[in-house]
Amino acid sequence: GAGVSQSPSNKVTEKGKDVELRCDPISGHTALYWYRQSLGQGLEFLIYFQGNSAPDKSGLPSDRFSAERTGGSVSTLTIQRTQQEDSAVYLCASSSPGVNQPQHFGDGTRLSIL
């Protein structure tokens, strides 16, 4: 079946511009996660959605970052007024209902800020 789909796969933009990154989770997965992976670093948790519950935004690094999930499916991560330090790979993952279900990852969006 289809896995987690992220778009675009690559994004190059100028400093100060806004960007939107999209994640289409596996059908039926109620949990959705966004991570940031910088060069040589592990995964940095950004935000977590679970069903209709309020999202856990505790990992968002600044108020320039926001995310929404419409209809319990597709999610969009928005970065406003991008900075060079925002350059990273942004990974999305989803997991099926139930506790301790493993996360399934998309291939990520590589974001480069010039």
Next chain:
Amino acid sequence: AQSVTQPDIHITVSEGASLELRCNYSYGATPYLFWYVQSPGQGLQLLLKYFSGDTLVQGIKGFEAEFKRSQSSFNLRKPSVHWSDAAEYFCAVGARGNNRKLIWGLGTSLAVNP
């Protein structure tokens, strides 16, 4: 503090040799544990997971891992490495019953010599 340590940043092995990647964790509660693999330009793929029961866990691609509570370790092993195993390997720890945030190691980069 909760943490995951992968002591080896980079490992090089010869094809056909055995492999052990180390993972140590510090976690207050009884953990559940994962190993993921990331090939270049791709997302993370689940290799195996441990929740409870037999402390030796079998995964995909011929990998296994052993949970040792006394050593707070969850080392990944493979008896004979293939060139296609060259990738980045991540260990992650989470709380039972809580899908929200996994604690991730910084990864071990594996190179395989022909």
